[in-house]
Amino acid sequence: MKRIALLGMPNTGKSTLFNRISGASARVGNWPGITVDLMSAKILLGGHIAELIDLPGIYDLHGFSEDEQVVRHFLTHNAVDLLIVLLNSTQIERQLSLLLQIKRLGFPVVLALNMTDEAKRAGITIDTASLSEALKLPVIAISAKYGDGLPKALEAATEIIREQKTTSKPESINQLLQEDNLIEREMEDLIQKHVQIPATLTDDTTDKIDKILLHKWLGLPLFFAAMFLLFQFIFTVGAPLQDGLGWLLDTLRSSLLDALFANTPIWFQGLMLDGIYSGIATVAAFVPIIILFFLVMSVVEDSGYLSRAAFLMDAIMAKMGLDGRSFVMMLMGFGCNVPAIMGTRIMRSRAMRLLTMLVIPLSLCSARLQVFIFIIAALFSPKHAPLVLFALYVMSFLVMFLTAVLFQNQYKNTEPFILELPPYRFPTPRQIILRGWQEVKHFLNRASKFIILGVVMVWLLTHFPTNVAPASIDTYAGQIGILFSPLLDPIGINHELAIALIFGFVAKEIVVGALAVIYGMQGDALMAQMATQIDWVQAMSFMLFTLIYTPCLSTIATIKNESKSTGFMWLSIIWSLGLAWVVSFMFYQGAKALGY
Amino acid sequence: MQDLSQLGTGQQAIISAIEAEESLFHRLSALGFRVGKPLSIMRRANFNGPLHVRLGTTDVILRANEASYIRIQPV
Numbered sequence: 001m002k003r004i005a006l007l008g009m010p011n012t013g014k015s016t017l018f019n020r021i022s023g024a025s026a027r028v029g030n031w032p033g034i035t036v037d038l039m040s041a042k043i044l045l046g047g048h049i050a051e052l053i054d055l056p057g058i059y060d061l062h063g064f065s066e067d068e069q070v071v072r073h074f075l076t077h078n079a080v081d082l083l084i085v086l087l088n089s090t091q092i093e094r095q096l097s098l099l100l101q102i103k104r105l106g107f108p109v110v111l112a113l114n115m116t117d118e119a120k121r122a123g124i125t126i127d128t129a130s131l132s133e134a135l136k137l138p139v140i141a142i143s144a145k146y147g148d149g150l151p152k153a154l155e156a157a158t159e160i161i162r163e164q165k166t167t168s169k170p171e172s173i174n175q176l177l178q179e180d181n182l183i184e185r186e187m188e189d190l191i192q193k194h195v196q197i198p199a200t201l202t203d204d205t206t207d208k209i210d211k212i213l214l215h216k217w218l219g220l221p222l223f224f225a226a227m228f229l230l231f232q233f234i235f236t237v238g239a240p241l242q243d244g245l246g247w248l249l250d251t252l253r254s255s256l257l258d259a260l261f262a263n264t265p266i267w268f269q270g271l272m273l274d275g276i277y278s279g280i281a282t283v284a285a286f287v288p289i290i291i292l293f294f295l296v297m298s299v300v301e302d303s304g305y306l307s308r309a310a311f312l313m314d315a316i317m318a319k320m321g322l323d324g325r326s327f328v329m330m331l332m333g334f335g336c337n338v339p340a341i342m343g344t345r346i347m348r349s350r351a352m353r354l355l356t357m358l359v360i361p362l363s364l365c366s367a368r369l370q371v372f373i374f375i376i377a378a379l380f381s382p383k384h385a386p387l388v389l390f391a392l393y394v395m396s397f398l399v400m401f402l403t404a405v406l407f408q409n410q411y412k413n414t415e416p417f418i419l420e421l422p423p424y425r426f427p428t429p430r431q432i433i434l435r436g437w438q439e440v441k442h443f444l445n446r447a448s449k450f451i452i453l454g455v456v457m458v459w460l461l462t463h464f465p466t467n468v469a470p471a472s473i474d475t476y477a478g479q480i481g482i483l484f485s486p487l488l489d490p491i492g493i494n495h496e497l498a499i500a501l502i503f504g505f506v507a508k509e510i511v512v513g514a515l516a517v518i519y520g521m522q523g524d525a526l527m528a529q530m531a532t533q534i535d536w537v538q539a540m541s542f543m544l545f546t547l548i549y550t551p552c553l554s555t556i557a558t559i560k561n562e563s564k565s566t567g568f569m570w571l572s573i574i575w576s577l578g579l580a581w582v583v584s585f586m587f588y589q590g591a592k593a594l595g596y
Numbered sequence: 597m598q599d600l601s602q603l604g605t606g607q608q609a610i611i612s613a614i615e616a617e618e619s620l621f622h623r624l625s626a627l628g629f630r631v632g633k634p635l636s637i638m639r640r641a642n643f644n645g646p647l648h649v650r651l652g653t654t655d656v657i658l659r660a661n662e663a664s665y666i667r668i669q670p671v
């Protein structure tokens with residue numbers, strides 16, 4: 001099978017191109033000696049099946065970042081038949097250096113010039129025909145976003161693959177990598193002859209927007225307002241969808257499933273309906289919010305606003321030993337900790353990466369949000385509900401900052417802060433939906449395993465041994481609650497909540513499902529039941545603990561993978577558990593002392 | 597001779613030297629910071645925050661500390 005690798009600088013639309021060529025068939029592949037995940041897809045090229053690999057975006061083959069090392073390792077250990085090098089046309093004057101480095105190594109190359117529409121608007125003209133002649137390789141103008149020029153690029157790729165008998169020789173590439181320095185002059189020469197760049201860019205839309213969004217005094221308030229509006233939007237649109245789905249699942253049970261399992265043994269009926277179904281149904285009702293969240297997030301991410309957020313926040317972040325990029329990843333963490341921790345890869349300093357990884361799991365992720373929305377709805381009046389949720393967000397930021405400040409000397413940062421500000425772009429609906437779909441698919445894949453397993457385990461623990469009342473103190477679950485009660489009583493967490501917390505360790509998505517099983521009811525009935533059993537101080541203490549303590553197993557696995565340190569993983573677990581207990585203790589005892 | 601961190605907002609200059617260690621030098625060079633190139637300061641963030649620099653068609657943000665390794669000749 002032929003092997004094609006896709007290479008380019010960050011922000012050139014590489015992933016967009018990869019998604020466009022591969023459709024939704026991309027998979028995460030394993031490569032010897034490479035610890036990061038590389039996406040790959042099987043594609044059909046002129047009758048051949050070829051494997052297309054999406055290499056990480058890099059600035060320079062000689063760079064020192066993890067991604068740059070990954071690309072070097074890949075190219076010096078794997079033979080490839082073709083490299084598709086993707087450059088941003090509007091920045092060809094500097095990006096061409098990457099192509100020249102690649103070309104010098106003797107790879108068969110197709111050069112794809114992306115963002116031709118933007119370049120055209122900026123008044124940049126590239127003579128692709130003469131550039132192709134000078135470089136002695138196919139040069140094709142494309143738009144990864146809209147698909148223009150793509151058939152031509154693939155045709156050129158097919159031709160090279162069909163003609164050529166040999167593949168790259170990883171060993172000799174390793175040697176060639178040691179030597180090259182003449183690239184700069186060659187690049188300037190090529191640009192002068194084949195590219196016309198106006199002295200100043202004619203498209204000043206981005207400048208106009210930046211004047212407002214990066215304004216000295218308006219910038220930060222606008223940033224926080226934008227974040228607030230996005231969250232508002234997600235929940236205003238999400239709530240009715242959530243209700244609708246909940247109704248649908250209830251109806252399905254009462255009109256179909258109850259009858260279906262009516263003749264099965266009682267324990268089996270309980271396992272299927274009260275265990276698996278009610279757990280899944282309770283959690284599934286929150287899926288619309290997650291979908292909305294990632295749809296919105298993908299727009300924000302692709303628009304280029306996240307780098308602006310980094311610019312606005314950097315002065316504050318630097319005081320905590322972090323930088324604007326950490327802040328962006330912390331924000332991503334409010335969607336889901338896992339991709340945010342993976343995203344810290346853009347940082348070159350290991351120290352700052354670790355510090356950011358320690359902080360991210362404290363962000364109020366969408367899974368925790370499910371738990372909070374549920375409990376707030378059960379125990380607080382509609383008037384107080386937004387306030388409580390807001391307080392939890394503030395608390396989340398506070399513990400993040402506290403952690404960063406406390407550990408910043410442990411993980412001292414020496415990394416330079418230099419980031420590109422891409423022009424504002426609006427992603428196409430296709431991009432938004434594809435991205436949203438991928439995230440949701442990923443979330444459901446990850447969540448469903450944990451949820452089904454976790455909820456069934458909770459049901460078993462709360463219904464066995466069979467000779468006692470379900471979910472009572474005498475069940476296995478109750479015993480676990482009693483075992484931990486010396487620790488949990490001082491923070492107002494009763495045995496039922498304790499069991500939910502134990503299962504929240506597997507995934508926060510489980511917590512509400514677990515409560516449904518523990519109390520043997522769901523939806524409004526569950527809310528009413530909980531309101532009679534715990535007061536608001538206990539509920540708040542429970543939410544604070546849930547907010548801060550160990551995130552899901554997926555996050556832990558990601559931390560271990562990315563930090564490549566079991567010790568660091570344990571530090572993260574123990575720190576968050578300890579901090580959660582201390583905060584809940586202070587809140588609960590404080591509120592009690594004040595007479596609540 | 598000045599360094600980039602001292603250049604005023606809205607002013608233009610030519611890069612005359614880059615005195616950074618190797619990894620920073622590589623990153624700067626890949627983003628377009630090369631001797632002889634013109635640049636201008638678009639804006640600065642408050643509280644001594646990063647500088648927003650324009651080099652040709654590329655916009656870059658960097659901290660004053662990193663900017664101080666870049667020697668410039670104002671024009």
